[in-house]
Amino acid sequence: MPFLSTPGGGPHGQPPAADLSEPRSENEEVGTKLSGVRLLIATTNPDKVKEIRHVLDGADVEMRTLADFPAIVAPEETGSTFEENARAKAAYYAHATGELTVAEDSGLEIDALDGAPGVHSARYGGESASYPDKFARLYRALDGKNSAARFVCALVLASPDRIVFEARGTVEGEVAPAPKGDGGFGYDPMFLYPPYGRTFGEVTPKEKLAVSHRGNAFRMLRTFLSRDQKSCPDLQRRS
Numbered sequence: 001m002p003f004l005s006t007p008g009g010g011p012h013g014q015p016p017a018a019d020l021s022e023p024r025s026e027n028e029e030v031g032t033k034l035s036g037v038r039l040l041i042a043t044t045n046p047d048k049v050k051e052i053r054h055v056l057d058g059a060d061v062e063m064r065t066l067a068d069f070p071a072i073v074a075p076e077e078t079g080s081t082f083e084e085n086a087r088a089k090a091a092y093y094a095h096a097t098g099e100l101t102v103a104e105d106s107g108l109e110i111d112a113l114d115g116a117p118g119v120h121s122a123r124y125g126g127e128s129a130s131y132p133d134k135f136a137r138l139y140r141a142l143d144g145k146n147s148a149a150r151f152v153c154a155l156v157l158a159s160p161d162r163i164v165f166e167a168r169g170t171v172e173g174e175v176a177p178a179p180k181g182d183g184g185f186g187y188d189p190m191f192l193y194p195p196y197g198r199t200f201g202e203v204t205p206k207e208k209l210a211v212s213h214r215g216n217a218f219r220m221l222r223t224f225l226s227r228d229q230k231s232c233p234d235l236q237r238r239s
Helices: 027-032 046-056 082-097 118-123 131-142 206-209 213-228
Strands: 004-006 036-042 061-066 101-110 148-158 164-174 192-193
Touching: 027 206, 036 046, 036 082, 046 101, 046 148, 046 206, 082 101, 082 118, 082 148, 082 164, 082 213, 101 213, 148 213, 164 213, 206 213
Parallel strands: 004 164, 036 061, 036 101
Antiparallel strands: 101 148, 148 164, 164 192
16 A cells, blocks of 8 residues: 555645745654655656755755656556546656656646646647636636636655555645736646735745645655655665
């Protein structure tokens, strides 16, 4: 059985007060020294890689990316849930490379649109649609309605043989009346986070990562890597 983890509650599903400081070393949080894990971050999105590196910064983790394996073709994402897609990607890349691999699948869910764009977030409106095109399509579908929304990140850690760990990070918010801000990436400008009173496109990277779906999920991974490395053979560094 893989280890499963979900974020804690609080207003909008988040901790009562966001910690906007730099993420602490997991060694400081749980008093455990990592002896070293080599980890493949299985995403081609450079913005996601940057956020993941920031969360894992300071941990004794040797991070590799898909740029180290240019010959591997990306798998199709055919799952009906974020978890299905994340499991498929993690297992695929772990088997193809022989590396301990973390993959994630993430996106925006809008309640008034029955959870759309959901697992189709990256391809919503077609493979060639720009994010301004996606925004316009979603606002047309909303037709002036206000709606709660959330970002979801399903994370899966896999060895070549099995699923080792799973986590799900979320952040609750609302669809902004109109996209605002030039920061972030993806759907960030149209996601209003009420505790900040701003969209993810308007906040700083540090503010976003302190509360975001991806930040939550990868902090859970960091805790797992620190707490369970000695007892989990899959976490031993591979030669």
